[in-house]
Amino acid sequence: MADLFADDLPPSPPEQEVAPDAPLADRLRPRTLDDVVGQEHLTGPEGAIGRMVAAGRLTSMILWGPPGTGKTSTARLxxxxxxxxxxAVSAVFSGVADLRRAFAEAETAARAGQRTLLFVDEIHRFNRAQQDGFLPFVERGTVTLVGATTENPSFALNAALLSRAQVLVLKRLDEAALSTLLDKAEALEGPLPLDPDARAALVATADGDGRFLLNQAETLYSARIETPLDPAGLGAFLQRRMAVYDKDRDGHYNLISAFHKSVRGSNPQSALYYMARMLVAGEEPLYILRRLAAIASEDIGLADPQAMVQVMAAKQSFEFLGLPEGELPLAQAVIYCATAPKSNASYLAKGAAMELARKTGSVAPPMNILNAPTAMMKDLGYGSAYHYDHDEPDAFSGDNYWPEDVEAQDFYQPNERGFERELKKRLDWWARRRAERHGG
Structure with a gap:
C-alpha cells in the first residue's frame, strides 16, 4: 500500500473529485484499496485488512508505520x-470539544442505521485521559476506531485502548513500491527529467516515504528542466533528505539496538554501518561511545580487558580531536570491540551477586575478616584467625570470606575464550588449594 498521503486532516472523501491544480500526491491518492502499493501483506486477500473487507465488517485497529506509507488513505478507503x-480528527489539531462532536455525530448516525469509522491521526499525541475517553464509544460500537501513529503503540498508547484494537504494522515502502509511485506520476505528468541512475537515486533519497518522493517529483516537474539530470545534477538541485531518526523515539532505539547486537555478534562490518547511520542522522558520538563502554563490560568483559581501555582511549581521543577526525578513534573502538572475544560472565556474575545480596540483607561478614581498630573489638574476636595472604605460601591463605549463614557461591564462571581462559586456570588452582586447606 503505497499510500503516502496522510496530509492535513480531515481527508477528502473517496468519491470527491480532486482539483487539477492540487498537489501531485493528492492527485495520485488511490481510489480503492487495490490501488494502494507497498502494504500487500495487509491489503491482500490473506492480509488482515483484506479479510475484514471481504467479510464486510471492521474491528477497531491501530495503523502503525513510518511517515508516507499510507495510513490516512487506508483508513478512508x-x-x-x-x-x-x-x-476524522487529528490529535494535533483537535481537542475535547472536537471529540465530543465526533462522538455525538456518530451516535446520531447510529440511530439512523449508519456505522461510523472514526479515523484519529497521530493518536499517540492524545494524553492518557483523552485516550480513555474513546473506550466507552468503542465498546458500545458507536464508532469503529482506526488510529494512525508513527510511534510504537506499546509505549505511546494505553493498555486499555490497545486491548480493544488490533495493531497493524505498515512497512516503509521498498524500492519496488516507490518505483511504482514514480510510474504513476509519470503516467500522469510525463517523463521525469532524470536519467536512469538519477531516477534510482531519487527513489533512494525517499527513505521509504512515498509522500516525500512525490513531492520531490513535483518539484522536478515544476522546474521544467529540459536536459535530464544525472545523480550529481539531481543532488545539486534537490535538498538532501535527512534520515528519519528521532533521538528519543523508535528510530534511535532501533539503530542502537542493531548496533549493539552487531558488536555482540562479532560483525564489525554491520557495526560500522549502524555507527555510520547514527552519525549521519546526527547522533552524538559520545552517546555511541557510552554504549560501547557498556558493551565492553556486558558482552566482552574479561575475555579481553583491553576492550574497555580501547573505548576510553577513543573517548579521550574524540574529545581531544573533535569532529570530524574524532570519528576515526570511534570507528577503531567499534572494530576492536566487534572483533574481540566475547564473554558475558562478568555481566551474569554481577546479576547473581545482586540477587543474593537482596535475599541475604544485612548479615555480617565472618569475624576473621572484620577490622579491629580498638582493643574492645579485638577482645570480641574481630579479625581473629585472619591470615595475611602475602605471608602465606604462594600468597594465598584460602581463608573463609563468606558470612556464616551464606553458602559460598561461584558467581563468576569464566569461559574458555580470550583472557578468561587464563582466569579460569587461576580460579581452578585457587579452588584446589582452598579444598586442600579445608580438608577437601
Whole structure:
C-alpha cells in the first residue's frame, strides 16, 4: 500500500473529485484499496485488512508505520470498502470539544442505521485521559476506531485502548513500491527529467516515504528542466533528505539496538554501518561511545580487558580531536570491540551477586575478616584467625570470606575464550588449594 498521503486532516472523501491544480500526491491518492502499493501483506486477500473487507465488517485497529506509507488513505478507503460513514480528527489539531462532536455525530448516525469509522491521526499525541475517553464509544460500537501513529503503540498508547484494537504494522515502502509511485506520476505528468541512475537515486533519497518522493517529483516537474539530470545534477538541485531518526523515539532505539547486537555478534562490518547511520542522522558520538563502554563490560568483559581501555582511549581521543577526525578513534573502538572475544560472565556474575545480596540483607561478614581498630573489638574476636595472604605460601591463605549463614557461591564462571581462559586456570588452582586447606 503505497499510500503516502496522510496530509492535513480531515481527508477528502473517496468519491470527491480532486482539483487539477492540487498537489501531485493528492492527485495520485488511490481510489480503492487495490490501488494502494507497498502494504500487500495487509491489503491482500490473506492480509488482515483484506479479510475484514471481504467479510464486510471492521474491528477497531491501530495503523502503525513510518511517515508516507499510507495510513490516512487506508483508513478512508476502508470506510468506503465496507460502506461506513467516515469521520476524522487529528490529535494535533483537535481537542475535547472536537471529540465530543465526533462522538455525538456518530451516535446520531447510529440511530439512523449508519456505522461510523472514526479515523484519529497521530493518536499517540492524545494524553492518557483523552485516550480513555474513546473506550466507552468503542465498546458500545458507536464508532469503529482506526488510529494512525508513527510511534510504537506499546509505549505511546494505553493498555486499555490497545486491548480493544488490533495493531497493524505498515512497512516503509521498498524500492519496488516507490518505483511504482514514480510510474504513476509519470503516467500522469510525463517523463521525469532524470536519467536512469538519477531516477534510482531519487527513489533512494525517499527513505521509504512515498509522500516525500512525490513531492520531490513535483518539484522536478515544476522546474521544467529540459536536459535530464544525472545523480550529481539531481543532488545539486534537490535538498538532501535527512534520515528519519528521532533521538528519543523508535528510530534511535532501533539503530542502537542493531548496533549493539552487531558488536555482540562479532560483525564489525554491520557495526560500522549502524555507527555510520547514527552519525549521519546526527547522533552524538559520545552517546555511541557510552554504549560501547557498556558493551565492553556486558558482552566482552574479561575475555579481553583491553576492550574497555580501547573505548576510553577513543573517548579521550574524540574529545581531544573533535569532529570530524574524532570519528576515526570511534570507528577503531567499534572494530576492536566487534572483533574481540566475547564473554558475558562478568555481566551474569554481577546479576547473581545482586540477587543474593537482596535475599541475604544485612548479615555480617565472618569475624576473621572484620577490622579491629580498638582493643574492645579485638577482645570480641574481630579479625581473629585472619591470615595475611602475602605471608602465606604462594600468597594465598584460602581463608573463609563468606558470612556464616551464606553458602559460598561461584558467581563468576569464566569461559574458555580470550583472557578468561587464563582466569579460569587461576580460579581452578585457587579452588584446589582452598579444598586442600579445608580438608577437601
Amino acid at each position: 476502508l470506510a468506503a470498502a465496507v460502506g461506513m460513514r467516515f469521520a
